[in-house]
Amino acid sequence: MNTRTDRQIRIGAGIAAALLALGFLLGGILVLLVVSDQAPDVVAPLADPYVRSILGFTLMQAGLSTLLSVVLAIPLALALHRARFAGKRAILRLFLLPQALPVLAGALAVITIWGRNGVVSDGLAAVGLPQLDVYGLTGILVAHVFFNMPLAARLFVAALDRVPAEGWKLAGQLALPPFTVFRTIEWPALRSALPGASALIFMLCVTSFTIVLVLGGGPAATTLEVAVYQALRYDFDPGRAIGLSIIQIVLTALVLVATLILGRDPAGGFGTGGRARRFDARSRVRDVGDGLVVVLGTLFVVSPFAAILVSGLAADLTRLVREATVQEAAITSLLVAAAAASLSLLVSMLVLMAIEALRFGKRPGAARRGTRIGLETATSLVLVVSPVIVGAGWFLALRQVTDVLAAAPYVVVATNAVMAMPFIVRIIGPALSQANAETGKLAEGLGLTGAARFALVDWPAMRRPLALAFAFSLALSFGDLGAIALFGSSDFVTLPYLLLQRMGSYRTADAAGLALILGLVTVALMGLVERGFAGREETGR
Amino acid sequence: MTRDGSERHPHDSGNIPSDAPAALRLQDVRFAHGGAAFRFDLAVGPGEWLALIGPSGAGKSTLLDLSAGFLAPSAGRILMAGADVTRIAPAERPLSMLFQENNLFPQLDAFRNVALGIAPRLRVSRDERRQIEAALSAVGLEGYARRRPAEMSGGERQRVALARAFLRRRPLILLDEPFAALGPALRRDMLALLAELRKRDDAPAAAIVMVTHHPEDAAPHADRVAYLEAGEIAAIGPASEMLSGEGDHRVSHYLGLRRREA
Numbered sequence: 001m002n003t004r005t006d007r008q009i010r011i012g013a014g015i016a017a018a019l020l021a022l023g024f025l026l027g028g029i030l031v032l033l034v035v036s037d038q039a040p041d042v043v044a045p046l047a048d049p050y051v052r053s054i055l056g057f058t059l060m061q062a063g064l065s066t067l068l069s070v071v072l073a074i075p076l077a078l079a080l081h082r083a084r085f086a087g088k089r090a091i092l093r094l095f096l097l098p099q100a101l102p103v104l105a106g107a108l109a110v111i112t113i114w115g116r117n118g119v120v121s122d123g124l125a126a127v128g129l130p131q132l133d134v135y136g137l138t139g140i141l142v143a144h145v146f147f148n149m150p151l152a153a154r155l156f157v158a159a160l161d162r163v164p165a166e167g168w169k170l171a172g173q174l175a176l177p178p179f180t181v182f183r184t185i186e187w188p189a190l191r192s193a194l195p196g197a198s199a200l201i202f203m204l205c206v207t208s209f210t211i212v213l214v215l216g217g218g219p220a221a222t223t224l225e226v227a228v229y230q231a232l233r234y235d236f237d238p239g240r241a242i243g244l245s246i247i248q249i250v251l252t253a254l255v256l257v258a259t260l261i262l263g264r265d266p267a268g269g270f271g272t273g274g275r276a277r278r279f280d281a282r283s284r285v286r287d288v289g290d291g292l293v294v295v296l297g298t299l300f301v302v303s304p305f306a307a308i309l310v311s312g313l314a315a316d317l318t319r320l321v322r323e324a325t326v327q328e329a330a331i332t333s334l335l336v337a338a339a340a341a342s343l344s345l346l347v348s349m350l351v352l353m354a355i356e357a358l359r360f361g362k363r364p365g366a367a368r369r370g371t372r373i374g375l376e377t378a379t380s381l382v383l384v385v386s387p388v389i390v391g392a393g394w395f396l397a398l399r400q401v402t403d404v405l406a407a408a409p410y411v412v413v414a415t416n417a418v419m420a421m422p423f424i425v426r427i428i429g430p431a432l433s434q435a436n437a438e439t440g441k442l443a444e445g446l447g448l449t450g451a452a453r454f455a456l457v458d459w460p461a462m463r464r465p466l467a468l469a470f471a472f473s474l475a476l477s478f479g480d481l482g483a484i485a486l487f488g489s490s491d492f493v494t495l496p497y498l499l500l501q502r503m504g505s506y507r508t509a510d511a512a513g514l515a516l517i518l519g520l521v522t523v524a525l526m527g528l529v530e531r532g533f534a535g536r537e538e539t540g541r
Numbered sequence: 542m543t544r545d546g547s548e549r550h551p552h553d554s555g556n557i558p559s560d561a562p563a564a565l566r567l568q569d570v571r572f573a574h575g576g577a578a579f580r581f582d583l584a585v586g587p588g589e590w591l592a593l594i595g596p597s598g599a600g601k602s603t604l605l606d607l608s609a610g611f612l613a614p615s616a617g618r619i620l621m622a623g624a625d626v627t628r629i630a631p632a633e634r635p636l637s638m639l640f641q642e643n644n645l646f647p648q649l650d651a652f653r654n655v656a657l658g659i660a661p662r663l664r665v666s667r668d669e670r671r672q673i674e675a676a677l678s679a680v681g682l683e684g685y686a687r688r689r690p691a692e693m694s695g696g697e698r699q700r701v702a703l704a705r706a707f708l709r710r711r712p713l714i715l716l717d718e719p720f721a722a723l724g725p726a727l728r729r730d731m732l733a734l735l736a737e738l739r740k741r742d743d744a745p746a747a748a749i750v751m752v753t754h755h756p757e758d759a760a761p762h763a764d765r766v767a768y769l770e771a772g773e774i775a776a777i778g779p780a781s782e783m784l785s786g787e788g789d790h791r792v793s794h795y796l797g798l799r800r801r802e803a
Contacts (some may be wrong), residue, residue: 166643169611175632176661184646184657279611279631 006449007357013373014354017347018328018378020217024414025385028393029245032400037214045243045419050219051227055247058223061212062205065144066447069152070194074143076297077156078186082280091298092157094361095150100472103147103210104496105515108135108503109304110143110215112311119307131272139215144208148201150301155200161192161276172279177490178286206252207386214503224248225388229485238396245389252384260354260514266490269354289292295541307510307517312516315509320517325498330517333494336409337478337525340416345466348424349416351375354459355429356436379425382418387482390415391412395486408487412494420473435461471526479522495521543780561587562623564713564748565608570617572607577641579603579772587622588746589711592759596795601752605715608750622712636704636713638660641721644702645690651677651701652686658705674702679738682784685787696727700734707738716751720758728758736762756796760784768792 045051081379098106113119114134121131134142163185171181210224216222222230224244231241299463320326358372384392394411398404435457443457481496490496502510549576563584572579579600585591593601606612608619609629619627626634637658645654655673656665665673677686680700690698699719706714720728739746753759759766759780766783768776768791774790783789786798 164643166640167607167646169631169638169640170644170646170657172611172631173609173634173636174639174657174661176657179659180663183663184649188648277611281630281632525631 001499002448003444003447006453007360008355010357011354011371014351014357014375017350018375021347021351021418022378022381025381025390025418026393028390028395028397029242030393031397032242032393045240051244051247051365053219054222054227054244055251057221058206058225058251061144062208063221063223064137065141065148065205066202068141068145068147070198072297073152073156073197074190075150075293076149077153077160077181077190078501080153080297081157081186081276082278083287083290083294084278091294092154094298095154095301097523098150099149100475100479100522100536101147102307102475102481102496102518103208104214104481105308105479105522106147106520107143107211108511108515109307110139110146110230113303114139114142121304126269135215140208140212140221140480143211143215144205146301146304147211148204151355152197152201153275155193155197155298156190159189160337163276165276168276168278171279171501172430175281178280178283181280184211196259198398199255202364203252203255203383206255207211207248207383209386209388213481214500215487220268225386225482227422228381228392229388229464232395232486234390241392241396245338245392248317248389249385252386253482254459264538308512308515308519311512312519315513315516316514317516320510324420325493326495326514326517329493329495329498330521332492333478333496333521336413336416336494337474339413340477341470341473342416342421343413344424345470348379348421348428348469349462351379352425352429352432356432356440359433359436360414360440376425380422383422387415387419387480389483390418391486404487405489405491408489408492409460410488412483412492413477416477417473418478419483420469420476420479421482422471423476424469427472428465431461431465432458471528474525475522478525479518550778563587563620564589565750566620567608567617568618568620569672570607570614570619572603572612572614574612574719577772579607579779581607581617581774583635583767583774583777585748586711587682588748590749590763591751592738592756592766593750593752593769594754594756594759594792594795595775600772601769603772604718605717605750605752607636607714608634608713609636610634620767633672635711637709637711638715638717639699639702639706639719641766644705644719647690650687650689651682651693654690654701655708658709658761670706673704676708677701679741680705680734696723696731698737699723699731703731703735703738703739710720710744711747712745713748713750716749718752718754721754725755732758732762756784766797770795 046055080091089104111134112119115121116131116133118132118134125131132138145403167185170176171185176184206223207225208223209229212221212223212226213229216226224247228241228244228248231237246295298401335430355372355375358368358375391411395406398407402404439457443453479496481500484492484494485500486499488494495514499511499514499518502514564587565583566587567583569580570579570581577598577600580601581604583604587636593604595601603612607614610626610629614627617627618625620637645651646657648798651658651661651674655676656663656669659672660666660669674686677683680703682697682700682704683698685701686695688697690701693701702719714798720731737751740751751759751763755768763780765777766780768773768789769785776783776792778788783792784796786796
């Protein structure tokens with residue numbers, strides 16, 4: 001085998017893998033459109049005032065969530081980046097946790113803290129102020145800010161880290177005052193990350209399902225995603241579900257296009273961050289201000305975790321753990337997560353290696369470039385066709401040919417797998433790309449192919465990010481409610497699904513206990529897998 | 542004992558004036574990073590031009606970063622004009638440093654990049670404006686005031702940085718290979734410009750510590766050359782002697798002037 005054949009095999013395998021993912025993402029809806037005689041009706045639903053109000057609410061909550069997340073993240077990122085204290089890296093790592101925390105557990109925690117009987121309401125009542133009502137727009141906004149503000153802060157810190165080291169050195173040497181530093185260094189860096197971060201968060205909030213399902217208060221606070229779910233699960237109105245799905249796909253596609261035009265990667269921001277060394281002149285006032293901002297921001301991010309811990313420990317955990325339903329659900333969740341994460345890693349790696357193989361070439365033709373961009377887009381398409389929409393398509397399509405419940409596990413695993421792909425690609429891609437840029441030509445020159453090339457070039461580069469990617473996709477699948485919400489049944493129960501059931505039947509203590517188990521397992525999974533994979537090299541840096 | 546209250550180190554055997562305190566003095570300065578250990582002893586006289594040569598990783602840039610305050614030594618003292626600056630922030634140290642790249646802020650034009658040297662708040666008085674314009678024309682960049690770094694060549698950008706450094710009138714200038722990316726002719730021109738600027742002011746000439754990978758750059762301007770190896774100053778002496786290949790065998794070996802002895 002020569003290097004040319006090797007590249008062709010890689011490209012072929014990658015295209016096949018991407019087609020598989022694409023086929024699954026769009027297959028449900030396409031099969032449905034072909035098999036059923038129902039023509040997709042986008043116009044009729046749009047004329048419906050109910051649908052229009054849902055569309056309006058979807059956009060409004062996403063816009064407000066984005067605005068709040070970004071506006072709050074800016075001072076936090078500035079303070080975090082400027083402040084010099086020992087736990088800075090730990091706080092930035094902590095800010096990664098909301099993305100790993102099962103959304104359902106997070107939503108429950110928001111109720112515990114900000115709800116009518118929550119900590120904040122009690123505090124307000126104590127000083128004679130009215131209690132908060134967390135259901136509806138307020139709760140959705142609080143939960144979205146909890147999940148996305150830390151993400152925005154990380155993206156901004158990463159942007160500040162990209163400032164060349166000389167910039168901070170010059171600022172130190174020239175004794176630039178804070179406002180000049182902001183104007184000449186910080187703001188240009190933030191501004192470069194602002195469109196991408198906003199578009200990403202807007203997209204996440206437009207497709208947000210679990211938070212709106214749990215915290216949304218009836219028809220007045222429902223988004224397209226939840227409306228699709230309700231149309232299938234409660235009203236069984238396939239026509240409406242398809243119409244709403246297509247509106248949702250068009251909407252998210254528009255947002256994604258906007259993101260791409262703004263020229264930013266919609267799923268970036270996984271560096272550890274906070275590496276830049278700064279030499280600002282010290283000022284006690286500013287140190288105190290920075291400290292205050294960091295403490296408040298960290299408290300806001302930590303509080304839901306504390307709430308899960310406290311109210312979870314108050315539940316009858318020993319009974320819960322011994323309960324057969326809980327045990328079965330936990331095992332099901334683990335199996336689903338392991339299968340989904342493995343599948344997702346395999347497909348993503350194949351696609352990534354094909355992308356690198358396509359990058360190499362004496363004459364980078366338009367066809368190669370097109371194929372490469374196609375592959376890159378395929379991995380991100382799940383951002384447009386969200387899990388609930390994918391599920392809805394397959395739910396309706398499979399109904400025509402088989403028993404939906406029998407196929408449920410496969411659909412859920414596959415949905416979770418495609419869900420994790422954009423993140424895996426963002427985590428592994430840069431490292432693989434760098435390795436190929438550094439040693440690709442050498443490997444080519446030495447005629448390395450197949451297993452030898454993989455072992456010497458690709459694997460060493462991917463090993464560490466692979467650990468993080470696997471851990472992240474495990475956690476993502478383990479805590480996901482979007483895919484299981486439609487396909488869950490008494491025969492197929494995962495932990496998040498069980499948690500939703502207990503919440504629905506007002507078994508609050510059970511729900512709190514399950515949320516704690518869910519959160520603990522997720523965090524443990526991430527820690528364990530990341531450590532196991534990363535191995536001894538961890539100590540090196 | 543000298544006037545700055547320190548003992549002379551045996552390495553200080555150059556032609557530096559001994560009556561004024563050194564512009565830069567490193568006393569047994571130690572620093573460790575990622576398994577590499579550095580230990581520096583050095584005195585640079587007022588107005589002296591010192592070139593640092595040596596293989597990659599020998600510690601040339603580390604020496605400059607320690608002097609500028611961008612790295613903190615684990616032990617030892619750093620003195621400038623007799624004052625201990627070891628614990629002092631970069632902003633308080635009487636020096637200007639030029640980097641290999643990114644000496645300018647990309648979204649500020651040449652004028653404002655130079656202005657930062659004397660007006661950190663970017664509020665420029667009429668007198669300061671004149672000074673900035675004079676500095677720009679001194680480096681041959683009249684009419685470039687409104688240009689942004691992206692609209693200038695690499696050499697022009699470094700000229701702007703030079704203009705700012707001289708406008709600040711610090712008694713010590715550290716050069717971390719700012720001309721390394723330029724071609725040989727341009728590099729020669731820039732060094733000549735630097736030498737000329739240094740003499741132009743009525744004030745005493747600034748001392749220069751220059752890292753270079755091109756020993757031939759050092760020859761026409763440097764008073765002394767220091768050769769660094771494995772985190773230490775292995776040899777230091779008058780430029781002509783150091784670069785001739787007659788001195789320390791490690792230096793001549795590095796310069797490729799003598800074969801390794803068996």
